[in-house]
Amino acid sequence: MSDGLFQFLLRMGDNTLVLGHRISEWCGQAPGLEEDIALANTALDLIGQTQMWLGYAAEVEGAGRTADDLAFLRDVWDFRNLLMLERPNLDFGHTITRQFFFDAFHVLLLTRLQASSDARVAEIAAKSVKEAAYHLERSADLVIALGDGTDESHQRMQSAVDLLWPFAGEMFAADDVDNAMAAAGIAPDPASLRAEWQRKVDQVMADATLTLPESQFAHQGGKTGRQHTEHLGHMLAQMQWLQRAYPGATW
Amino acid sequence: MYAQMVKSTGHGVKPLDEMDPQERAFQERIDAGDKIEPKDWMPDGYRKNLIRQIGQHAHSEIVGQLPEGNWITRAPTLERKAILLAKVQDEAGHGLYLYCAAETLGVSRDELTRMLLDGKMKYSSIFNYPTLTWADMGAVGWLVDGAAIMNQVPLQRTSYGPYARAMVRICKEESFHQRQGFDIMMKMANGTDAQKKMAQDALNRFWFPSLMMFGPSDKDSVHSAQSMAWRIKMNTNDELRQKFVDQTVPQAEYLGLTVPDPDLRWNDETGQYDFSEPNWDEFFDVISGNGPCNTERLNTRKQAWDDGAWVRDGMLAHAAKRKSQGIAAQ
């Protein structure tokens, strides 16, 4: 059980770490000042959540590692984030569409986790869910505005949706870790979140005048660590460089 | 300094008895410590100077995100990453307050941005220097924000109300900026040999550029007198520079770092430090576009602006649709 819990906590913390990193790449380069501030704020929330999830993961592991050790000293195969989140930002439309797909999932998951049988999980979820709800409000509004904006913004948003759709399914694919968490009442079966997620997404897509692709194909391998994309290694090369280059230093 | 004025307005300060009654009443209000508000009458020169100064200050906040943004993705711990993100986000917020203050003078944020991107308005010279190691995040917070505070604290009492109020909000956040920078320097200066070397190297590179932030020497800064009479500048460049040196040198000593100035020494008679002037040729090179990062910084801003055009247009178009639907529904 404790290894299952450790894996589950890594998934939670790696999702927020990897997405937080991607979002932070926008710093100083967003389409406008308000977006710049909001993106930095989102990244900041996600890094704060990472500290809680990976901090607890390190405790559960009991091997003397810290949240920083987990973030900065694991290699690609030990990361447990969704593939979608490690993808490069591409344009603002792609960044925001990914954020929306994830936020909609994240809010549902965190809401359920507040009732976790594990008190610490419940506590972290309770601290995170308000932030996630705010992120969702923003990303949904932006998807709607840009989908239903100009011809160009509509077309860019539609291609972002087309590109990201095959990565959405991984959020709901359950494996042994998920089954063990569900059986212990620690976390919901991710598949059980899908219908409600789909309702939210359908509603936002309709308001945004965007269409979801019909294919149900889903890329997988991120949350299990079986096979990440090529992008993650480059991200880690950057993120972990100081810790790797100067081992044992404190910062 | 963030508003690093170098151009002269071309003439000295008019004595009160040569002013027309309106101008004289205006000057007397300033002398009495009154705040000038957007709807009040003001001389054209006052408005123009303020637009230039506040605009330049706002641009500095925005361009100033870039040298620190350069290290967010490489911050060495989760906590450092969070602190740096929060700091850089604050700077964007400062930009926003200041653009809002400038807008009260009748110039829009988009117009100001255009002028920045076309090279018609400047930003502080300091942000044209590269950030090469993590210790630079320490040096920037400690020295650059330190210098910014030196300049901004007195500006809380500046004569233009919206500018003064923006400064009050900004100053509240700046002390955290300097503290986190100094804290990074402490860790590095007490760290491994490699970290100490990084810290010293950062101080070596940022010392003189930080002194340049206060602008040219008073003898070469002709416009100062008018700006000071209008209370849009509260201290001379040299006064602030001296204050900064006097405050910073003991901090460097505390860190065990060496200020890269062989002529720096305490002067018992004056009760302050004697120090070398920065290389003013380098300063004028940097502000005329030839600093190490001028092209890159401006190109980054231009690209952000151009790449973001479809987003801004899309949001405007959507808002317009919503509005017309709202009207139709009524």
Ligand SMILES: [Fe+2]
């Ligand atoms: Fe600032």
Ligand SMILES: [Fe+2]
């Ligand atoms: Fe600052």
